[in-house]
Amino acid sequence: MSRSVAASRYALALYEVARDQGKLDGVQADMRELRKVFRESSDLRALLGSPKITGSKKKEMLKGLFAGADGLTVNLLQVLTDAQRIGEAADVADEFILMANESAGVAEAKVYSTRPLSDAEQQELSTVFAAKVGKQALRIDNIVDPSLIGGVRIRIGNRIYDNSLKTKLDHLKRDLVNA
Known part of the structure; x- marks a missing residue:
């Protein structure tokens, strides 16, 4: 800003x-x-x-x-x-x-997904994640990122919630290599 x-x-x-x-x-x-x-x-x-x-x-x-x-x-x-x-x-x-x-209790969010999200999916994400950051709603900017393979990555301010399949596979790979 x-x-x-x-x-x-x-x-x-x-x-x-x-x-x-x-x-x-x-x-x-x-x-x-x-x-x-x-x-x-x-x-x-x-x-x-x-x-x-x-x-x-x-x-x-x-x-x-x-x-x-x-x-x-x-x-x-x-x-x-x-x-x-x-x-x-x-x-x-x-x-x-x-x-x-x-003033409206809204936060900006970038949601990365493998495909465009429907309005219902965006509304569900807004409801769940707005509560996590103490806001009433999220204004979602949906960005398509096929490299995620599946799942979503959400950025709200300086917070990142990553539930993408790519990240899960990276963690599994790291755990297997370090085991």
Whole structure:
């Protein structure tokens, strides 16, 4: 997560306004998309970081790029551009998502499996593992990893729960070699 004090302050301000206006879910969805766009597009980051492009042109581009987003999200991007902190947009999004999840009792989880999990399977994993980490629910990002052979590996924050067949076979191999 972000270590920027400025990113935390922008995120907190956005969080409080979104909460007060009852727009937390919509803005959080925008922040997920914003984070993805800013992290994956080095061209966009370079373009927005260019001193050759005026602030008003950058704001116009961002307004067009995020035309379907909530007004609060677009306003955040405008403010970050004016403050010459648009490079911290992904960090602001990280902080916002963390705050929104914390207030809702939700944790982010990456679930690695050999095949895509059904909604029912994801819900069952969420119910079981959310209780283990003291949360009400998990927001699951299912990642297909055929190297697991079977079972699942779950990462929630810095905790890893590994019940994959690959890990079990590795442990068995280690035990046989050391016996």
